[in-house]
Amino acid sequence: MPKISIIVSCYNEEKAIPLFYQEVEKNIKDFENTEFEYIFVNDGSSDNTLSVIKDLKSKDNKVKYVSFSRNFGKEAAIYAGLEHATGDYITLMDADLQDPPHLLKDMYKAITEEGYDAVGTRRVSRKGEPVIRSFFARMFYKIINKMSKIEMVDGARDYVLMTRQVANAILSLKEYNRYTKGLFSFVGFKVKWLEYENVQRVAGETKWSFWKLFIYALEGITAFSTKPLIFSSFIGLLFCLIAFLLILLIIIKTLLLGDPTSGWPSLVCIIFMVSGVQLFSIGIIGQYLSKTYLEVKHRPIYIVKEENMD
Ligand code: UDP
Ligand code: MG
Numbered sequence: 001m002p003k004i005s006i007i008v009s010c011y012n013e014e015k016a017i018p019l020f021y022q023e024v025e026k027n028i029k030d031f032e033n034t035e036f037e038y039i040f041v042n043d044g045s046s047d048n049t050l051s052v053i054k055d056l057k058s059k060d061n062k063v064k065y066v067s068f069s070r071n072f073g074k075e076a077a078i079y080a081g082l083e084h085a086t087g088d089y090i091t092l093m094d095a096d097l098q099d100p101p102h103l104l105k106d107m108y109k110a111i112t113e114e115g116y117d118a119v120g121t122r123r124v125s126r127k128g129e130p131v132i133r134s135f136f137a138r139m140f141y142k143i144i145n146k147m148s149k150i151e152m153v154d155g156a157r158d159y160v161l162m163t164r165q166v167a168n169a170i171l172s173l174k175e176y177n178r179y180t181k182g183l184f185s186f187v188g189f190k191v192k193w194l195e196y197e198n199v200q201r202v203a204g205e206t207k208w209s210f211w212k213l214f215i216y217a218l219e220g221i222t223a224f225s226t227k228p229l230i231f232s233s234f235i236g237l238l239f240c241l242i243a244f245l246l247i248l249l250i251i252i253k254t255l256l257l258g259d260p261t262s263g264w265p266s267l268v269c270i271i272f273m274v275s276g277v278q279l280f281s282i283g284i285i286g287q288y289l290s291k292t293y294l295e296v297k298h299r300p301i302y303i304v305k306e307e308n309m310d
Pocket of ligand 1: 074
């Protein structure tokens with residue numbers, strides 16, 4: 001019998017988990033001849049998430065869990081879930097029901113009947129989201145798709161159903177800075193995209209502030225493109241060229257008109273601008289260097305405090 005693993009990353013989701021479980025149970029009843037397992041990954045929650053999960057486990061032995069020693073982030077939780085999953089098909093879901101479980105059926109069909117290796121989902125609307133956030137999200141996808149060879153789908157969720165083969169491919173990417181959406185595109189395979197309207201979370205609140213999302217976006221860019229480095233070299237060259245032309249201009253001007261002592265305000269402006277560009281470029285290099293630094297340390301992606309996979 002084929003088995004589907006449902007990986008649920010949870011960070012302070014005590015209110016959402018029971019609702020999530022109920023809703024998913026309702027939806028997986030329609031699957032015939034399929035086995036299920038839940039893998040709840042407790043990402044260092046500070047509320048009662050773990051005891052809520054243990055409670056579910058005592059009632060339903062499809063439920064398994066891994067609990068981290070602290071908050072390692074959703075990307076680490078997904079990685080841990082993939083490592084622990086034993087299913088032939090694996091899906092990643094948020095605990096807040098923003099990933100509609102009723103899509104599972106179509107996703108499963110696309111893989112088993114239409115020959116796809118993975119099915120991804122994307123939100124076609126961003127209803128209920130702050131306007132500024134939507135704007136920046138759109139900009140981010142435009143920029144990253146220009147800068148990276150890997151295509152990132154606008155509105156793509158982490159909610160995917162994949163075969164064991166795709167999951168193993170993602171697991172084989174052992175990098176420390178994990179940008180899951182990018183990794184999913186990177187491994188390739190035949191992917192079908194399902195679209196749906198944005199859904200609000202059922203309970204609790206989002207863990208992503210604007211600032212956190214901004215940092216995450218930068219992470220996505222540095223993880224999947226080295227174009228910013230080329231950008232600083234380009235600006236550097238451009239400035240050399242401008243400087244060369246200006247030197248010529250000044251020499252000619254001095255020869256023709258003599259040398260009146262003027263021009264210090266423009267000099268100040270130039271110094272400001274050039275040093276700004278230099279700092280900006282060093283910043284970009286620093287970003288890559290810091291990522292490299294973290295990668296070469298080979299720190300574990302997550303640390304488990306307790307788990308129950310029986
Ligand atoms: N999450 C996690 N670790 C974190 C932050 C979030 O495991 O450090 C989980 C969270 O519990 C939820 C999912 O990731 O199941 C998505 O988080 P959230 O709903 O806050 O993000 P949003 O949907 O607002 O983008
Ligand atoms: Mg959410």
